[in-house]
Amino acid sequence: MNASCQPFRDLLPAYTLEALDPNESRAVDAHLKACPDCRASLEEYRRVSEGLLFALPPKAPPPRVRAKLIARMAASKKPAASGLRIWPIWQLAGGLALAVLLILNISTMAQLQSLQRQQIALTRQLHTSQTALALVAYPEGRTLSVTGQGIGTLVLNSELLSGVLFAWGLDPLDETHTYQVWLIQPDGRRVSGGLFRPEPGQPFVSVVIPSSRPFSDFTGLGVTVEPSGGSPGPTGPRVLGASF
Amino acid sequence: MSQLADDNLIERIANGEQQALLHLYDRYSSRVYALALRMLGDPMSAEEITQDVFLKLWSRARSYLSSRGALAPWLLTIARNTTLDRLRLERRRPALADDEESEETWLDIADEESTSEEARWRSLHFAVQSLSPEQRQVIELAYYQGLSHSQIAEHLGWPVGTVKTRLRMGMDQLRQQWLYSNGEVNGKKSKTAWRDV
Numbered sequence: 001m002n003a004s005c006q007p008f009r010d011l012l013p014a015y016t017l018e019a020l021d022p023n024e025s026r027a028v029d030a031h032l033k034a035c036p037d038c039r040a041s042l043e044e045y046r047r048v049s050e051g052l053l054f055a056l057p058p059k060a061p062p063p064r065v066r067a068k069l070i071a072r073m074a075a076s077k078k079p080a081a082s083g084l085r086i087w088p089i090w091q092l093a094g095g096l097a098l099a100v101l102l103i104l105n106i107s108t109m110a111q112l113q114s115l116q117r118q119q120i121a122l123t124r125q126l127h128t129s130q131t132a133l134a135l136v137a138y139p140e141g142r143t144l145s146v147t148g149q150g151i152g153t154l155v156l157n158s159e160l161l162s163g164v165l166f167a168w169g170l171d172p173l174d175e176t177h178t179y180q181v182w183l184i185q186p187d188g189r190r191v192s193g194g195l196f197r198p199e200p201g202q203p204f205v206s207v208v209i210p211s212s213r214p215f216s217d218f219t220g221l222g223v224t225v226e227p228s229g230g231s232p233g234p235t236g237p238r239v240l241g242a243s244f
Numbered sequence: 245m246s247q248l249a250d251d252n253l254i255e256r257i258a259n260g261e262q263q264a265l266l267h268l269y270d271r272y273s274s275r276v277y278a279l280a281l282r283m284l285g286d287p288m289s290a291e292e293i294t295q296d297v298f299l300k301l302w303s304r305a306r307s308y309l310s311s312r313g314a315l316a317p318w319l320l321t322i323a324r325n326t327t328l329d330r331l332r333l334e335r336r337r338p339a340l341a342d343d344e345e346s347e348e349t350w351l352d353i354a355d356e357e358s359t360s361e362e363a364r365w366r367s368l369h370f371a372v373q374s375l376s377p378e379q380r381q382v383i384e385l386a387y388y389q390g391l392s393h394s395q396i397a398e399h400l401g402w403p404v405g406t407v408k409t410r411l412r413m414g415m416d417q418l419r420q421q422w423l424y425s426n427g428e429v430n431g432k433k434s435k436t437a438w439r440d441v
Contacts, residue, residue: 072295073265
């Protein structure tokens with residue numbers, strides 16, 4: 001401790017008793033920030049001043065004080081109203097376990113839903129393939145090449161009311177668009193043959209094309225990109241086409 | 245009683261358990277009441293302060309952090325500050341010390357588990373009593389009445405320099421007699437002792 005500390009050192013006892021005038025107290029505060037020796041001395045005086053809290057003989061208050069305290073506690077708000085409740089460790093552990101189970105359950109549900117979607121897609125593909133096979137096997141069944149952005153095959157029968165389109169190489173679409181099939185009448189008017197979207201991860205798309213009239217009533221087929229939900233008539237670019 | 249037990253009770257108080265608060269009341273109310281009575285000199289006011297202090301504990305339990313130290317000093321500091329607020333609000337004249345306190349008073353509150361702590365506080369009490377009357381008076385006016393150097397000087401009619409010197413010398417004597425003589429120095433024993441409170 002150097003000589004410059006002495007004036008502050010003399011004030012440390014009163015500082016711990018909070019007996020300094022404000023300007024003295026501020027001066028000691030500033031000195032303590034820069035002097036570890038004085039901080040060490042301060043700590044010893046603090047222990048003495050803190051001991052003064054206990055240096056009085058204990059004296060039991062009258063029993064009515066306890067009774068009044070109980071009554072006032074009953075009338076006051078619970079301590080927990082001021083903030084979060086402190087949870088015992090076993091409740092925290094139980095809560096954590098429940099949270100983990102919930103997360104696992106949600107993850108399992110998500111996986112289950114994904115599997116269900118895959119199953120639905122596979123079922124539809126199976127149905128489509130079975131339909132195409134049936135069309136090929138039916139007398140007078142035909143397969144036509146479909147060309148454009150991608151390539152494809154159209155399986156149909158002129159006298160039946162459905163055909164199957166297989167297409168490769170079509171670009172994936174965002175959720176605001178869809179592919180729409182058009183059956184072309186001899187007068188040039190287009191009749192919608194349905195909507196489809198490529199399945200993510202699938203190399204090709206297969207779709208059953210329903211018709212209210214035999215395919216022999218039409219001269220060709222086209223596929224365009226339309227807004228999601230389809231259009232009354234072609235508005236987007238044609239990506240596939242075939243002539244019957 | 246161990247620090248762990250006090251911390252356990254505080255946690256239960258924070259969760260709204262009244263019985264835990266009453267356990268702490270039974271443990272520390274004698275010290276809180278004695279401090280308030282010494283500072284105010286009025287039993288009825290000291291009773292009110294005692295209730296106020298434990299009600300503050302009831303509402304502030306969550307703000308107490310065990311890392312700050314033992315509960316008892318924290319609780320008694322609340323008691324001192326609450327009483328000082330009352331003194332300043334009512335602009336009370338400083339209370340006179342009760343010179344008839346006797347050694348037997350220390351045995352009024354039986355607490356077999358804290359005999360060593362009682363001995364520590366009793367040694368400090370008698371160290372204070374062994375100070376010169378002038379030194380003891382300025383320390384008590386500063387600590388138990390919350391007066392500053394200049395206020396003490398005005399109250400006693402002494403020069404401020406005299407007040408400063410007597411307060412400093414009195415605290416140095418306590419530091420020497422109690423902190424060093426009882427092995428409180430170096431911090432190690434003190435931390436252990438505080439933890440036992």
